[in-house]
Amino acid sequence: MSSPIDWRFMDIVAERSGQPIATCYQCRKCTAGCPTAFVMDYDPAQIVHMVQMGERRALLSSQAIWMCVGCETCGTRCPNGICVGRINDALRQMAAEEGVRVGAPAIYQFHRAFLNNLRRFGRVHEITMIVEYKLRSLDLLSNLDLGARLLLARKLPPLPQVIRRRQEIARLFEAAGAHAAETPEGRE
Amino acid sequence: MSRSYAFYPGCTLHSTGLEYGVSTRAVCRALGVELVEIEDWNCCGASSAHSLGGELADALPARNILLAQPLGRDIAIPCAACYGRLSSADRRLREDEAFRQQMEQVIGREYAGQARPRALLDILTSDFPPEELRAHLRKPLTGLRPVSYYGCLLLRPPQIAGAWDDTEHPVKLDRLLELLGAEPSRWTYATDCCGASMTLNRGDIVARLVGRLVSAAEDAGANCIVTACPLCQANLDGRQGRRPQPMPVFYVTELLGLALGLDEVTGLFGRHIVDPRPLLRRLGLLS
Known part of the structure; x- marks a missing residue:
């Protein structure tokens, strides 16, 4: 899959969500505890990785960012204090502002x-x-x-x-x- | 000893969470607790404000906290989602000077940090010595084997929801139910999410989450589920589909009302989707 990489994307999302996204080392505890990971096109740990890799277009049009129910399990258990729910909120708002076709x-x-x-x-x-x-x-x-x-x-x-x-x-x-x-x- | 709290009912207590509102007020009255409803309160914004509303997520609940300041006492909040939103806004008001000034200007009230948002379940399990509750007991809930269900936001995230019970393995609701004479069943799903925020638009996903919780409660040997959130109760009660033996889902305040012998509480059991009366009659807890 090739999509243009936006290298500023991680900093923008980290700023808007207030989450230390760069510290994620993919332990995947967020995904293990997520109640809706089973219906997401990208699971929570993948979402964080894709933000790090600047996969802006794929994420903003994904269905996964809308499937998060905001249960706070990911953020409670993350060893680095990252709440994927807050990241999803920031991505939803960016998707709405930019008028992309929303995934859900x-x-x-x-x-x-x-x-x-x-x-x-x-x-x-x-x-x-x-x-x-x-x-x-x-x-x-x-x-x-x-x-x-x-x-x-x-x-x-x-x-x-x-x-x-x-x-x-x-x-x-x-x-x-x-x-x-x-x-x-x-x-x- | 008289106790008094500011009261933030939240939108659902007049609709789908009707039994929670009635039983909360009745139990508080019976225990001699005064609830002073915050005047002109507004919706906390729930999942939608933090999903799409940006600053609204903290601004909407912040208005309620500012309106409660003159009352100068803790805010009792029956809904887990409202509790999460008001707690987040309270922290923002304490720590973010610019946000606080902006809110004070729009609402025209000052923030004095005098109305701390607290979950109703926290109040019920922390502020009453066991002997005091025991003195009010009229009908021990013998034979009732509930599982305690906290859901997401009563205890998460701990930095915001506070540490009034263990985040991953809470016990205080079990202790309260034991005091009422019930025999809580042990399970490990107390803080797993039921998916209530998607109940209107993705009923298929929510039915799977609810089905898993009800099956786990059955496996634990329970005969009912106890909640302290109107979204959890409505969701667990309304989304069991065509299960051959659906499981009744109570509010903690309904079981308190039953144990305290309050007729206005027991009179509402017929309005549940899964009728709990056959179980209660079988156990001799309801005539």
């Missing part, structure tokens, strides 16, 4: 729907969030059975809880800048 569109659209819902009400309201997620991802038919059971158990309130000082939430979104904003990719 449904997961990306879920996070967008969640943040939009939060911004609108200040708290997350499941029903409207799920409707937006389904419209964005066109994943229309999943989870209907579970949704019905939760509705029957009266666990999905029809109306959102709206906080009073929503302008403070809007200001936090503005202050967070580019990564929090909708990308061209997300708007299509």
Whole structure:
């Protein structure tokens, strides 16, 4: 596989993620403990190695960076204090900013729907969030059975809880800048 | 002795984690604990803010910590994900001067380091001497063989979640359950992740993770699973699919409520996806 190597990539990702990526010596404990490594196109230790090797394009369009559930097992066990989850967060944000075709569109659209819902009400309201997620991802038919059971158990309130000082939430979104904003990719 | 905490319920306690909210408030009332809800609190941002939101990951939870400052007491947080986010933001507020000033300016409150985020399970297992809890016990949970399930974020990463229990082999929930008269089963999956953050968009992956946990609980000889997180409970309860014998999944506060004889707690068991009432009736714990 040949792809152009970006030699500044490791420094950029280390800076954005706050992780000492250069210290990884491939003991692979992160991969051993990762609950979702079995569905990743590159496993956690490979992700770190690929960052070191400047494999920018392959990583930003990979599905692996979206499969991380943020469980913090890798970072807790890494002998060099590297949390691959934080690296994945940085790579996701770079992928969104650069408008590359994301490797797991449904997961990306879920996070967008969640943040939009939060911004609108200040708290997350499941029903409207799920409707937006389904419209964005066109994943229309999943989870209907579970949704019905939760509705029957009266666990999905029809109306959102709206906080009073929503302008403070809007200001936090503005202050967070580019990564929090909708990308061209997300708007299509 | 009266105890008082600021309270950050989080979004799910009014919806899918309904039983957790009701049982938390009921148990605290019975134990003489005051919970003062943080006024106008907002969502912590959960997985989505740290995945896509950059600074939002700490800024959203930081607002709640600033709003809690005037209360001047620890913040009790029932949800593991909220706890992780608020703890991360609290550390940022303590250590990053520029971040703190920016947050203080946007929210218009000062950070005084006076409202420490704490997991509700930490409070329940650390702040009450065993004799005190034992004095409230009405119905020992004899015959219940739970496995204690902590999931990811109650104890990880240790620099942020703190060291209120062992990171890799926690024991405090087992001790509490023993005190309530249950017989916790030993297993090694207490801190393995259930994948809840993907439950809406990758139910297939989550069903495999949940299936593995429930099978491990069966192998350990357990007859139920106990959690202290609304995402873990909803996920483990709702994603067992067509297992021939699905396993009931309780909140720790539900079992406390049962042992303390609180009817408002036991009245909610019918709203679980896996109905725990047949098990409890078989053990004579529910009429």
